[in-house]
Amino acid sequence: MGLWSSFLTSLGIIKRKVNILLVGLDNAGKSTIINGLKVSAVPQTEVVPTVGFNVETFSTQHRLTFTVFDMSGQGKYRDLWEYYYPDVEAIVFVIDASDKIRACVARDELETMLQNKVLRDRKIPILFFANKMDVEGGMSPSECSGALGLEEIKDRNWTICATNGITGQGVGVGLDWLAEELKY
Ligand SMILES: Nc1nc2c(ncn2[C@@H]2O[C@H](COP(=O)(O)OP(=O)(O)O)[C@@H](O)[C@H]2O)c(=O)[nH]1
Numbered sequence: 001m002g003l004w005s006s007f008l009t010s011l012g013i014i015k016r017k018v019n020i021l022l023v024g025l026d027n028a029g030k031s032t033i034i035n036g037l038k039v040s041a042v043p044q045t046e047v048v049p050t051v052g053f054n055v056e057t058f059s060t061q062h063r064l065t066f067t068v069f070d071m072s073g074q075g076k077y078r079d080l081w082e083y084y085y086p087d088v089e090a091i092v093f094v095i096d097a098s099d100k101i102r103a104c105v106a107r108d109e110l111e112t113m114l115q116n117k118v119l120r121d122r123k124i125p126i127l128f129f130a131n132k133m134d135v136e137g138g139m140s141p142s143e144c145s146g147a148l149g150l151e152e153i154k155d156r157n158w159t160i161c162a163t164n165g166i167t168g169q170g171v172g173v174g175l176d177w178l179a180e181e182l183k184y
């Protein structure tokens with residue numbers, strides 16, 4: 001349990017099913033972060049590989065479902081993941097803090113996502129992970145925030161946390177915030 005325990009306890013208080021969309025560019029660390037959760041607390045895992053479209057869904061015993069998408073930057077499969085928006089209650093957006101070059105691609109993807117009509121009408125919270133905090137010379141959370149224009153998001157609650165997907169450092173802090181947000 002460890003890092004995840006307080007988050008999972010918080011979620012235990014939520015009696016309904018919660019769907020979370022976990023997105024970010026490929027290589028940001030999404031699968032790594034998810035695996036940290038799977039190992040510690042997930043009794044049943046469902047991986048759905050789709051041709052050319054990487055979707056992972058898994059549920060925890062706390063009625064929490066994560067759906068994970070790689071944002072390719074090509075928008076090729078965007079129509080497919082938009083299909084999930086109506087049921088989503090929170091978004092976790094993983095940023096590769098060590099990848100300054102593709103920060104602008106991540107920014108474009110975020111912008112496009114937030115312009116989607118369904119999400120525009122649904123003010124669900126967004127948790128940003130500035131992942132790979134251990135990589136020297138990487139961006140700090142505030143640098144990530146600047147690079148992705150997060151301060152421009154004024155119509156919904158959001159926060160950003162530095163994380164290490166491999167050790168799980170920072171992930172629990174972020175998810176605790178999310179658990180609070182979901183307890184409305
Ligand atoms: N140094 C470092 N590497 C990480 C971190 N998180 C993930 N990685 C590595 O980044 C690569 C891509 O991770 P992955 O989870 O497959 O990214 P995904 O495409 O977003 O699912 C892998 O080699 C991971 O081991 C991190 O916090 N720090």
Ligand SMILES: [Mg+2]
Binds near residue numbers: 030031032
């Ligand atoms: Mg992956």
